[in-house]
């Protein structure tokens with residue numbers, strides 16, 4: 419049975435703004451308080467989804483979360499009606515209101531880690547929701563992410579969705595952004611490479627300046643929950659010095675597809691040992707390694723060339739889906755064209771304008787969750803979330819009706835934004851046939 423990779427992209431939420439919340443993510447810090455355009459952000463994302471769907475890649479959509487997160491504000495001691503809760507938070511702690519209003523769930527590469535059925539001991543497709551413990555504004559995504567995944571992958575005969583790991587630093591887990599799957603055909607058992615930033619139990623090498631968000635302990639627990647066949651597992655540490663240069667997730671410095679790993683030469687701590695392990699486990703393993711004298715780590719972080727999607731076409735060749743920023747940089751673009759000309763599976767570069775998401779540190783790869791599905795599993799997915807001409811038009815109209823074209827931290831105090839958000843999401847759950855998934859619906 420033929421399996422394929424389906425990409426599910428996060429739809430940008432109505433409160434997308436630049437809050438400067440992610441220490442260690444340099445774009446987030448740099449763009450704090452810049453005026454955002456949620457409408458444009460959502461449309462940029464939809465255009466990428468539609469273009470990839472039109473090019474024959476299977477594409478789904480994951481909806482945004484309810485923001486501001488009023489229950490979370492109540493947990494922090496703000497009381498009264500929902501409107502009063504928001505109003506009081508805006509007055510007493512505007513930075514908290516901003517955090518609980520973040521549209522960060524758009525970066526669904528951090529929603530969960532996925533184990534395709536070919537790799538799991540029980541033959542099911544597993545999802546473990548990420549706890550995103552390192553950042554307050556992101557840790558609150560987990561419960562609704564779980565509801566959303568259950569509403570999309572709802573057939574429990576074939577899908578198994580696990581709740582997030584315990585919310586403590588020891589089990590900090592950032593989902594698929596720190597996970598690669600390497601192998602042959604998608605439906606064949608493949609090697610799962612879990613990348614971590616530090617090991618809680620050992621005083622090993624760790625970054626000095628910025629946090630290592632993912633622990634080895636978390637990666638091991640996710641592999642257990644997902645029932646990954648132990649023969650297929652590899653764990654490797656990210657290079658702490660690149661974390662200190664702004665590589666807060668592995669998908670900022672490496673991307674894989676089938677037998678190919680496209681990465682910077684400084685991505686991993688013991689890079690050559692890792693290649694040796696992968697050569698042994700993955701038939702035809704191909705590393706396309708970018709040297710620092712061609713692209714510095716700073717330029718990789720600035721242009722996000724590795725935060726790309728590496729997609730297989732029918733003939734086995736691969737398309738690299740890149741953000742506009744990597745075309746704008748002469749040296750990076752020259753290097754990418756050298757990769758194109760060289761003898762390797764990459765034979766096409768596609769560039770998208772994702773400027774709104776990029777300014778918060780999210781490129782093409784951050785916006786998508788990869789799910790390998792065989793034919794029966796594809797049929798078991800909630801069909802209303804799959805991108806096609808009709809859904810594209812419906813979602814664009816929905817965005818036009820509900821989204822603002824500029825937003826600042828001060829606007830978050832507007833009780834109308836809360837009401838608009840709920841009405842819009844209520845409508846969206848009908849469009850995507852999700853049932854009741856948000857706190858305000860329960």
Ligand SMILES: NCCC[C@H](NC(=O)CCC(=O)O)C(=O)O
Nearest residue numbers: 436437438439440443446525784
């Ligand atoms: N995979 C990309 C994730 C980007 C995300 N940025 C943010 O949350 C920035 C939000 C802000 O600062 O407004 C993060 O760092 O986890």
